[in-house]
Amino acid sequence: MDSILYNGSIITFDARTPRATALAIRDGRVIAIGSDADMPVLPGATRENLHGRVVLPGMTDAHVHWGRFAESLREVNLDGTRTKADALAKIADRAHTTPRGGWITGFGWSHDAWGEAFPTARDLDAVAPDHPIYLRGRSGHNAWVNTLAMQLARIDRHTPDTFGAAFVRDASGDLTGMLLEWDAMERVSSLIPPLTVDQLADAMAAAQTVVHALGVTGVHDFDNQDSLAALQVLRERGELGLRVLKNINVAYLDSALHLGLRFGFGDDWLRIGALKLFADGSIGAHTAAMLAPFEDDPGNLGIVVTDKETMIEAALRATAAGLPTTIHAIGDRAVHDVLDTFERVRAREVELGIPRGSRRHRIEHVQIIHPADVDRLAEYGLIASMQPIHATSDWQIADRVWGAERVQWAYNPRLQLDRSVVVAFGSDAPYDHIGWIRGVHAAVTRRRADGTPNAAGWTPAAKVSVDEALRAYTLASAYTAGMEDRLGKLAPGYLADLVVVDADPYALAPDDLLSMNVIGTMVGGLWRFGGAS
Numbered sequence: 001m002d003s004i005l006y007n008g009s010i011i012t013f014d015a016r017t018p019r020a021t022a023l024a025i026r027d028g029r030v031i032a033i034g035s036d037a038d039m040p041v042l043p044g045a046t047r048e049n050l051h052g053r054v055v056l057p058g059m060t061d062a063h064v065h066w067g068r069f070a071e072s073l074r075e076v077n078l079d080g081t082r083t084k085a086d087a088l089a090k091i092a093d094r095a096h097t098t099p100r101g102g103w104i105t106g107f108g109w110s111h112d113a114w115g116e117a118f119p120t121a122r123d124l125d126a127v128a129p130d131h132p133i134y135l136r137g138r139s140g141h142n143a144w145v146n147t148l149a150m151q152l153a154r155i156d157r158h159t160p161d162t163f164g165a166a167f168v169r170d171a172s173g174d175l176t177g178m179l180l181e182w183d184a185m186e187r188v189s190s191l192i193p194p195l196t197v198d199q200l201a202d203a204m205a206a207a208q209t210v211v212h213a214l215g216v217t218g219v220h221d222f223d224n225q226d227s228l229a230a231l232q233v234l235r236e237r238g239e240l241g242l243r244v245l246k247n248i249n250v251a252y253l254d255s256a257l258h259l260g261l262r263f264g265f266g267d268d269w270l271r272i273g274a275l276k277l278f279a280d281g282s283i284g285a286h287t288a289a290m291l292a293p294f295e296d297d298p299g300n301l302g303i304v305v306t307d308k309e310t311m312i313e314a315a316l317r318a319t320a321a322g323l324p325t326t327i328h329a330i331g332d333r334a335v336h337d338v339l340d341t342f343e344r345v346r347a348r349e350v351e352l353g354i355p356r357g358s359r360r361h362r363i364e365h366v367q368i369i370h371p372a373d374v375d376r377l378a379e380y381g382l383i384a385s386m387q388p389i390h391a392t393s394d395w396q397i398a399d400r401v402w403g404a405e406r407v408q409w410a411y412n413p414r415l416q417l418d419r420s421v422v423v424a425f426g427s428d429a430p431y432d433h434i435g436w437i438r439g440v441h442a443a444v445t446r447r448r449a450d451g452t453p454n455a456a457g458w459t460p461a462a463k464v465s466v467d468e469a470l471r472a473y474t475l476a477s478a479y480t481a482g483m484e485d486r487l488g489k490l491a492p493g494y495l496a497d498l499v500v501v502d503a504d505p506y507a508l509a510p511d512d513l514l515s516m517n518v519i520g521t522m523v524g525g526l527w528r529f530g531g532a533s
Contacts (some may be wrong), residue, residue: 003047003525004042005025005048008050008053008500010023010490011506013474013475013490016491020033021035024042026045026525030491031493048532055500056215056498056505057474057490057498058495058523059474060216060477062424062425062426062473063364063385065221065428066207066222066227067204068223070204071200071203075105076104078106078109082113082114083116084114084119087114088123090106091104095127100131102131106135107431108137109135109138109144110139111137112396119144121150121177122147124144129148131148133145133149134192138432139282139285140282141285142185142285142287145177147177156175159187161184162183164304165180165182165185165303166181180287181285181287182278195226200230201230201237204230210434211242212521213521213529214434216242217522218245219245220273220424221244221246224249225252243495245271245273245480248276248323249276250314256323257321263360271482272323275318275323275326277311279327280330281303282330283397283401289302289304291332291336294402295400296401304337308337311338312341312345315342315345315361319348320352324360327362327363328364329363329367331368332409335373339380362382362384362424363377363383363384365385366384368410374415383423384416385423385426385480386411387425387427387432388411388425390411393432393433395407395458410459412459413425413443414462422479423476424477425476427439437518439473443468443469443472446459446463474489475488495524497523498521500522500530500533501516501518502516503516519531
């Protein structure tokens with residue numbers, strides 16, 4: 001449907017026309033932008049009065065676990081529970097409505113938020129002894145399970161740890177019910193009956209309505225092949241209403257190379273992204289790989305999930321076949337190893353005559369970087385994929401485990417922006433809160449909604465401007481996906497993806513950013529949520 005939006009305040013991110021009052025849309029693309037009087041005559045087009053509302057380019061969340069986010073909407077949500085007792089009460093409530101023997105799954109708990117030690121299987125046994133239970137921590141790098149779940153998985157005190165994963169034990173050597181990192185977690189999670197592809201597609205369709213209401217028009221997905229299969233079903237049904245960049249986890253690298261999949265294969269709705277690897281774990285689980293120990297756990301340097309030589313080998317295979325690589329790195333050792341990996345990869349690309357711009361390598365999170373490594377992302381032309389909401393979620397943990405000196409180098413997009421590195425913002429949902437308004441507020445203020453930790457914000461030198469934050473959700477995410485020629489700004493020829501909000505974020509005081517509301521979300525020229533006013 002053709003349409004003209006007029007009488008608005010349109011922020012375009014196009015240097016030729018930074019601000020406009022109207023735009024015209026035909027076949028899902030912008031064909032004109034400027035003043036109300038500049039709009040072409042489009043017979044049969046719908047004319048919609050914006051009533052002065054602010055319009056922004058569509059917002060892309062550059063780091064989401066889309067399938068897991070969709071599933072999480074059906075699970076027990078433990079995010080925000082203030083105590084272990086609160087979490088256990090929610091599990092007990094779900095047990096009352098779940099048939100005996102049926103799995104109870106949940107996510108989002110944080111023992112750090114509770115101010116307690118890791119919870120145990122015995123805690124869960126007391127409230128739901130007849131149901132196997134699997135609860136992912138907020139970081140996604142640990143799981144809390146009960147005794148029945150461990151029995152079904154045939155893990156006990158004699159089960160050995162594996163490289164990059166651990167089963168936590170008590171002083172007597174018995175398993176506590178805490179699983180660290182994927183190899184350990186998968187021993188239990190693999191037993192949970194999965195959704196069929198069609199069921200997952202249905203869950204994703206419901207999840208789209210949630211994120212459209214938040215003004216999200218695209219995501220970069222990091223889940224496994226079941227997510228890709230479900231996204232294809234949505235695309236086949238004509239129900240996919242988000243621009244999705246689908247990254248490929250390393251378990252499927254051989255299959256991807258065998259098929260000859262390359263970066264950008266697909267269309268404007270669903271396209272192939274990068275090879276995804278994990279270098280380490282998370283701060284919350286104390287599994288981030290560190291150059292110096294955690295201050296609250298002096299003997300702990302975290303967990304290396306994938307060693308450097310393995311990362312180099314996989315990334316070299318990928319780049320030779322047309323795929324960039326993106327690597328999860330939380331701790332400063334992990335970031336260092338990843339930078340060493342990309343140093344080798346860039347050198348090989350020079351030998352092969354591969355242009356830098358064709359391999360848009362990324363580091364996911366860059367949560368803490370050693371001062372000696374700060375310039376290396378720029379040196380190798382890497383993208384920093386960061387999640388500003390993590391800084392405000394984790395500041396108390398970070399202060400405790402890394403200390404005042406090291407946290408100046410943590411969760412810090414400012415370091416990379418000042419070096420002209422492309423910084424793309426996301427949320428890591430469901431492991432943190434989705435929504436670009438929350439993300440912009442966190443990036444600009446370095447404070448939570450309640451104003452903590454203080455008026456200046458946590459490590460205030462890491463703050464970015466509103467303009468920098470918005471561009472990280474638009475132009476930078478578009479570049480990261482190889483779509484900068486048609487996404488990320490509002491200009492003739494670009495996709496008609498936009499968000500209408502009730503306030504100008506550039507005019508708001510930083511503390512008032514969270515008061516901004518999404519009025520309408522358009523993707524491909526169609527209103528997916530709300531409308532012009």
